[in-house]
Amino acid sequence: MKKLEKSDCRFPSTxxxxxxxxxxESTRGRLLAGGSDLMVQWAAGMEPPPRVxxxxxxxxxxxxxxxxxxxxxxxxxxxxxxxSSKPVQKHLPALAAAAATVGGPQIQALxxxxxxxxxxxxxxxxxxxxxxxxxxxxxxSRTGERTIPLxxxxxxxxxxxxxxxxxxxxxxxxKRAAGEIEVFRKLGTRAAQAIxxxxxxxxxxVKAGSFETCAVALGSVGPTTVRLPKxxxxxxxxxxxxxxLAEVEKRASDEVSPIDDIRSTAEYxxxxxxxxxxxxxxx
Amino acid sequence: MSNVKRTWNVNGEEKTLEFPxxxxxxxxxxxxMRFTGCKEGCGEGECGACTVLLDGxxxxxxxxxxxxxxxxxxxxxxxxxxxxxxGRVLQEAYVSAGASQCGFCIPGMLMASFALLSKNSxxxxxxxxxxxxxxxxxxxxxxxxxxxVRLAAQNWPRK
Ligand SMILES: Cc1cc2nc3c(=O)[nH]c(=O)nc-3n(C[C@H](O)[C@H](O)[C@H](O)COP(=O)(O)OP(=O)(O)OC[C@H]3O[C@@H](n4cnc5c(N)ncnc54)[C@H](O)[C@@H]3O)c2cc1C
Ligand code: FES
Ligand code: FES
Numbered sequence: 001m002k003k004l005e006k007s008d009c010r011f012p013s014t015x016x017x018x019x020x021x022x023x024x025e026s027t028r029g030r031l032l033a034g035g036s037d038l039m040v041q042w043a044a045g046m047e048p049p050p051r052v053x054x055x056x057x058x059x060x061x062x063x064x065x066x067x068x069x070x071x072x073x074x075x076x077x078x079x080x081x082x083x084s085s086k087p088v089q090k091h092l093p094a095l096a097a098a099a100a101t102v103g104g105p106q107i108q109a110l111x112x113x114x115x116x117x118x119x120x121x122x123x124x125x126x127x128x129x130x131x132x133x134x135x136x137x138x139x140x141s142r143t144g145e146r147t148i149p150l151x152x153x154x155x156x157x158x159x160x161x162x163x164x165x166x167x168x169x170x171x172x173x174x175k176r177a178a179g180e181i182e183v184f185r186k187l188g189t190r191a192a193q194a195i196x197x198x199x200x201x202x203x204x205x206v207k208a209g210s211f212e213t214c215a216v217a218l219g220s221v222g223p224t225t226v227r228l229p230k231x232x233x234x235x236x237x238x239x240x241x242x243x244x245l246a247e248v249e250k251r252a253s254d255e256v257s258p259i260d261d262i263r264s265t266a267e268y269x270x271x272x273x274x275x276x277x278x279x280x281x282x283x
Numbered sequence: 284m285s286n287v288k289r290t291w292n293v294n295g296e297e298k299t300l301e302f303p304x305x306x307x308x309x310x311x312x313x314x315x316m317r318f319t320g321c322k323e324g325c326g327e328g329e330c331g332a333c334t335v336l337l338d339g340x341x342x343x344x345x346x347x348x349x350x351x352x353x354x355x356x357x358x359x360x361x362x363x364x365x366x367x368x369x370g371r372v373l374q375e376a377y378v379s380a381g382a383s384q385c386g387f388c389i390p391g392m393l394m395a396s397f398a399l400l401s402k403n404s405x406x407x408x409x410x411x412x413x414x415x416x417x418x419x420x421x422x423x424x425x426x427x428x429x430x431x432v433r434l435a436a437q438n439w440p441r442k
Contacts (some may be wrong), residue, residue, distance in 0.1 A: 008285075009350055024374070032348065034354020039346040040327045050419035052305060056351045080340075105395065106334055106343040 015060035022143040034110035065176040075114025091175035094184040127225035128201035128217035135173035148215035157223035292361030304350030320361035331418030334391035361390035376435035384422035
């Protein structure tokens with residue numbers, strides 16, 4: 001830890017000031033929000049960078065706002081705030097449920113949605129719940145803002161579409177429509193603190209016995225969290241019957257290509273992906 | 284690197300300290316302020332032994348860069364608990380429930396319990412489990428800790 005004490009850390013008091021620091025290569029530094037990923041990586045022996053920019057507490061990154069069609073969440077909003085937010089519980093219940101499963105209360109009080117997304121771990125719990133909303137990330141640099149659909153934001157394992165002079169400032173997340181159900185499920189080895197084996201979020205509606213809309217996302221089944229576009233397209237108009245659900249299980253399982261790692265095997269993840277999607281669409 | 288200076292209210296007393304900005308809050312609490320009740324178990328946010336309250340909110344102090352804790356923050360460690368009536372009720376409940384064995388996890392557990400009961404003095408079983416989900420105990424099997432929290436809730440001084 002003593003190494004970390006040699007790093008410089010700036011505490012800009014406005015977003016503008018932070019973006020100025022990022023714009024200039026001689027002042028640019030690693031963004032530090034809640035620290036619940038970075039402090040762990042540094043404790044585990046990763047070389048700390050010479051310069052760090054603390055964005056914790058920046059007012060411009062705070063707050064959850066609501067307009068007609070969407071809930072807008074600042075990148076600096078914590079998991080604790082998300083899970084207890086009335087607009088999120090009402091319009092984005094899968095996200096509220098996902099935030100409630102991140103670590104324990106201490107981690108939820110520190111960790112932010114911006115840090116969770118920027119970390120881009122395939123095991124990040126918020127990503128599936130964000131992806132099913134069809135929402136967008138807004139990133140900013142000194143020269144202005146850029147809006148990227150979340151389905152295009154996760155580029156590869158631990159990589160997002162972000163330039164070195166940019167930071168995430170907020171997420172614009174369309175509310176579920178009347179009649180749409182949202183569900184989130186995380187399979188891990190224990191409830192609190194656990195990194196997931198597989199997690200799934202779905203937003204869908206059934207009208208007159210048939211699937212009318214459907215978005216499904218799975219995490220921990222590949223290098224990034226994924227939507228299942230083939231399944232989503234296939235299911236529209238199909239009756240909400242046992243036969244359809246059996247086919248859903250098979251198709252979901254076929255559409256993912258997970259890996260073996262210390263937490264689980266590819267075979268288990270493929271099988272459980274199918275079961276999980278089926279289970280969520282049954283609800 | 285240049286130090287930063289912060290003034291906090293720690294366990295009811297105002298303290299001004301200087302330290303490298305990314306020094307862990309845990310080290311500032313244990314080494315600079317000598318509140319050694321706060322324990323380091325894992326140093327990676329997993330065990331909760333280092334839990335302290337920042338303005339009433341429990342955080343793992345091993346993951347907090349001390350420079351990120353703003354001036355004016357109220358910091359409560361296990362040493363500050365017995366200065367309050369609620370803290371004494373909580374301590375007594377842990378003692379009479381026999382909730383501590385080796386004791387290493389207990390300072391963190393107490394802080395998690397205190398944060399819960401301060402906000403919600405009539406917690407359900409689920410509330411109690413959720414509030415202590417970030418704290419690991421290798422000795423007790425948690426049953427007596429949960430019992431202690433229930434007991435403390437019964438005796439919690441309410442206005
Ligand atoms: C014990 C423990 C349990 C955990 N359990 C879970 C879990 O169950 N599920 C889960 O998903 N995660 C879990 N995590 C991981 C972690 O808590 C989250 O990923 C957290 O949301 C990260 O946010 P942060 O603000 O703490 O990020 P930081 O550590 O501050 O930053 C993480 C990364 O994001 C970058 N960053 C931060 N903010 C921005 C921004 N606005 N724009 C661009 N880049 C930015 C940083 O530069 C860094 O690369 C756990 C962590 C711990 C320690
Ligand atoms: S020492 Fe901080 S959580 Fe274990
Ligand atoms: S009493 Fe020993 S770790 Fe909890």
